[in-house]
Every structure is written in structure tokens, then in C-alpha cells.
Amino acid sequence: DESGGQGPGLDTLSEDGEGNDGFALVINGHSLVWALNPKFEKLFLDIACMCRAVICCRVTPLQKAMVVDLVKRHMKAVTLAIGDGANDVSMIKTAHIGVGISGQEGLQAVLSSDYSMAQFRYLERLLLVHGRWSYYRMCKFLRYFFYKNFAFTLCHFWFAFFVGFSAQTVFDPMFIAVYNLFYTSMPVLALGVFEQDVNSFNSVAFPKLYSPGIHNSLFNKLEFLRSAAHGFLASAVIFLIPYGAYYTAVDQQGRTMADAQLFGTVMATILVLVVTVQICLDTSYWTLFNHVTIWGSLAMYLLVQFFVNYVLGGAYVGTLTKAMSEPVFYFTSILTLVVLMVPVVTWRFYWVDVHPTLADKVRYKQRLEAKLASKRAHRSMLRTPSARRSRRSVRSGYAFAHQEGFGRLITSGKIMKPNPQNVQQQQNLNQHHQNVRGGGKGGAGGGQTNTSSNTPTQTSHPNQVVTTGHLNTNTGGHNSRSPTGGGNPASGNSAAAAAAAGIVQNTITKVVNAVDSGGRKRKTSDGSGGGGRVNQMQMTNVQPPSTVEV
Numbered sequence: 001d002e003s004g005g006q007g008p009g010l011d012t013l014s015e016d017g018e019g020n021d022g023f024a025l026v027i028n029g030h031s032l033v034w035a036l037n038p039k040f041e042k043l044f045l046d047i048a049c050m051c052r053a054v055i056c057c058r059v060t061p062l063q064k065a066m067v068v069d070l071v072k073r074h075m076k077a078v079t080l081a082i083g084d085g086a087n088d089v090s091m092i093k094t095a096h097i098g099v100g101i102s103g104q105e106g107l108q109a110v111l112s113s114d115y116s117m118a119q120f121r122y123l124e125r126l127l128l129v130h131g132r133w134s135y136y137r138m139c140k141f142l143r144y145f146f147y148k149n150f151a152f153t154l155c156h157f158w159f160a161f162f163v164g165f166s167a168q169t170v171f172d173p174m175f176i177a178v179y180n181l182f183y184t185s186m187p188v189l190a191l192g193v194f195e196q197d198v199n200s201f202n203s204v205a206f207p208k209l210y211s212p213g214i215h216n217s218l219f220n221k222l223e224f225l226r227s228a229a230h231g232f233l234a235s236a237v238i239f240l241i242p243y244g245a246y247y248t249a250v251d252q253q254g255r256t257m258a259d260a261q262l263f264g265t266v267m268a269t270i271l272v273l274v275v276t277v278q279i280c281l282d283t284s285y286w287t288l289f290n291h292v293t294i295w296g297s298l299a300m301y302l303l304v305q306f307f308v309n310y311v312l313g314g315a316y317v318g319t320l321t322k323a324m325s326e327p328v329f330y331f332t333s334i335l336t337l338v339v340l341m342v343p344v345v346t347w348r349f350y351w352v353d354v355h356p357t358l359a360d361k362v363r364y365k366q367r368l369e370a371k372l373a374s375k376r377a378h379r380s381m382l383r384t385p386s387a388r389r390s391r392r393s394v395r396s397g398y399a400f401a402h403q404e405g406f407g408r409l410i411t412s413g414k415i416m417k418p419n420p421q422n423v424q425q426q427q428n429l430n431q432h433h434q435n436v437r438g439g440g441k442g443g444a445g446g447g448q449t450n451t452s453s454n455t456p457t458q459t460s461h462p463n464q465v466v467t468t469g470h471l472n473t474n475t476g477g478h479n480s481r482s483p484t485g486g487g488n489p490a491s492g493n494s495a496a497a498a499a500a501a502g503i504v505q506n507t508i509t510k511v512v513n514a515v516d517s518g519g520r521k522r523k524t525s526d527g528s529g530g531g532g533r534v535n536q537m538q539m540t541n542v543q544p545p546s547t548v549e550v
Helices: 029-035 041-049 061-074 086-094 108-112 122-160 173-183 185-194 200-205 207-214 221-246 260-282 288-312 319-324 327-354 358-382 407-412 420-438 489-513
Strands: 024-028 053-057 080-083 097-101 115-117 447-453 457-460 465-468 471-478 521-529 532-540
Touching: 024 029, 029 053, 029 061, 041 061, 053 061, 061 086, 080 086, 086 097, 086 108, 097 108, 115 122, 122 185, 122 200, 122 207, 122 221, 122 260, 173 185, 173 288, 185 260, 185 288, 200 207, 200 358, 207 358, 221 260, 221 327, 260 288, 260 319, 260 327, 288 319
Parallel strands: 024 053, 080 097, 097 115
Antiparallel strands: 447 471, 457 465, 521 532
């Protein structure tokens, strides 16, 4: 033990963490000759049963068939053989179920098999889906078939106690003839063809659902006795409750209703109702054909009974019409249904709720998934184009954005970079205003240049509009003299234009970088040059651009 007694080692574990402590048997054709000897075949089978897998390689077609026959004779198991060639024909014919694969080996295996498929991988669906459904349907079919026939037949057994065992029948002979043909055959046929407890996806996802078929859990001697006992009790209730209700019953005119023909018709009607409701409880998968056969059987019963009574005639003429005209018939039918169906529903609910099987759990999972899917579909149907938001969305259009983006900030234009061409045009316009106003302010001894612009100026561009306003420029204490001793207007205008250009540039930069829509900012700059001092004070009240188009 390499694991040191601490459990299975790494070499004994599969990829899923399950123990691989079993053994596999590999045997070739030469050794199989001795293993299939009558003296050693039982020993060979016992050893093979203790292995997780048995591989017989390089064997003859006859040896394949002998191995399958050995398992059939000594084990209580259903064998399945699958092959694709002519050398597998004998093995396929020997097994209980033969599966042939149609391929390059020819069609000999397919022609000798019970089922044929195109690829080997389809065997999973054949066993886990269709094979399991077939077993499940057949078991339900047999259980219900025994129940309904016991309930029908044993009514004569109870009636025999009251007629001295004279072999008199309680039902109409026509009803006895067509009970299994018209009234109860089609619903159970639909049950045996379309019934399924879980869908195909879950049948493959949960392979352990296949285990009840291996152990014969759904139909065995115990299940047969349960079906017989259920039919026995149902026949007793179907006979005794109408017997007590009609023993001293009278109609609304005071005439007695305790006659054998009326009593037999009431029993027959209640019997058809009871077995029909019972198959409704047994049906897990409803289709259109199930609805047609179940409710059509009830309609068929009424049509046939009225046809027999009024067309063919007989001893039971008018009995169904008379019974259905009295309230006691309906009270008796409802009471019988309640007494028989409530215990069945209670018993099944207890076992499903307290001791659920794997199929019950998977079926419950299926129902939850179906409810969630219906809710999603309902939500998607409610969201129509007319229910969308009417206002224009300003959310960001980036993928996987779950929060509001920067749409409002982008559309406000606060973070847009100004166009250099528009900035240059604005500077040229301001310089022009400074030149016009500064021409008459120059003095011979000393000049003071005042530039005031309280009127907003706009520079229009096909793609951008820049608006500036409330620009106050005060430049004083600057002496500008010409060599002749007089004021030089050109020199004063140049200085004023340079100062104005700097102020405009600073103002535009503040407008671009401002986050608040308005404000009041003050900036004081001191500088010296050329023997003079220039003080500039700028007070701005900048309004954001009304429209910015890029």
C-alpha cells in the first residue's frame, strides 16, 4: 500500500476522484477455449463478474456467441450485443437485444439486429433515453391495465353475494363487450406511447435514472400485487356506495329506483369515471393525443350508451337517462370519486415529499426551470418598443457599461479642446479693437492706455462659435516716448495690442479649463521691462459657450 494506510493513493484515483481499485480481465481466443469448457465456465463467469471490465480479444464469431450465452444461462440479466460486421451476427442473434451499426462492414449486422444506428455514440441515447422511456411506459401501462380490469371484473364478485352466486351479471352485456375496446383502451394506449417522467436532456444528464430498469423496480411481483389490491378496493367502493345510495332511493315522483338495470348502469358510469380520473393522475406528460383519448373516451361512453338504449334496445333502455335526471346520481358519483381518489393523492404526495426518488427530484428541477423560463419569456414580451424611454438617452454607448457615462459632460462642451484657427481669429479681432481705441490715447509726455470691452464679441466659423464677454483691460503707468520727445501712437498701439493678446489668450484658456459654468476670477501679474512697470488687472465673468460643434 503506497498510500501508507491513509486511503487510496494517487495512482488508484480517476480524474473525477473516484476509486479505481477494481480489476479488468483481458483474455484472448486461445485462452477462451479453455475458459468456456463446461468444467471451468462457471469459474470463469465468477471471476469475470468480480472485474470492472472484461475484454475478449482475437476471438471467433462462435466464441462471441458462447460468451453471451454463458451470461444468459447463469445470470438473471438482460444482455445486449452490438456489432458492425458479419462476424458479429451470431453474437447479435444470441443476445436478448441486438444492435447493428451500419457502416463500411456491410449490412449483415443491421439485418440481423433489433435496432440499427449509424454511429456507436448513439448507443447512449438509445439506452438512457429511449430504452428508459420504453421501460417506464410499459411498466405504467401494465400497472394501470391490471388495475382497471380488476376494478371492472371484481364488481361481479361483490354482486354475486346478493344474487346467491347465480352468475348473473351486474352490467349490461353490451357494456361488458366494449369496456376494454372503446371506453378504456385509448387512454392507456396514449400512456404507453407518449408517457415520460423527465425529458431527454435530464435523462442523459442523470444516468442513474436508468438503474430502476436494471433492478426491475417499476414492475415486479410486489407492484403487481399493489395494482391488484388497488383494483380490488376500487371495485368494492364502486359497488358498495351506489348499493347503499340506491337501496331505498325513490325519484321525485315517489317511484322506487332500486332495480338491477338502473343499479348496473349507475355502477358502469361511475366505473368509467373512476378509471378515467385515475389515468389522469398517472399521466405525467400531457400531449394533445392524451387529451383527445381521455376526454373522448367519456364522450364515447355517453354516445354508445344512448345509441344502444334508443337504437338497439334491450333490458337497459332508458336507464342512463333516468339515472342522470335525478340528483342522487351526481351525489353518488362525486362521493365515490372523492373516496377513491383522495387516498391515492395523499399517498403519492407523502412519498414524493418525504421519500422522493431521483426521478422525483429531477422532475421537480424540471418544473422550476420551466417556471423560470416562462417568467423570462413574459418579461421579454412586456418590453415592447412603445415602452422604451421617450427622452433622448445621454448615457455612454460603451459596451458593458452599467452606470451612466460621461454623456452630459461631453455634450456640455466644457472639456472640448478649442480650435487653434478660431483662437487666432479671436486674437486678431481683439488686436484690431485695441489699435482703434489706443490710437487717440497716446500722449507726448506720458501715455496711458485704457482698453475696455464690455460688449460681447463673437467670431463666427462654419463649424464653431466662440463667445467671449465682459473683458476689462486696464493698462497704466507705461511711458512710451519717441526720439523726438512726442508720443508715438504706433509704439503705444503695439504695447497695448501685445497686452491685449496675452489677456485674451489667458481668458480663452480659462474658459476651456473651467468646470463651473460661471465664476469670478482675479489675477494680478507684475512685470518690469524697459525702465517701466506695467500693472494689469483682469476681472472676468465668463459665460460658457452656447454651442460647440466639432
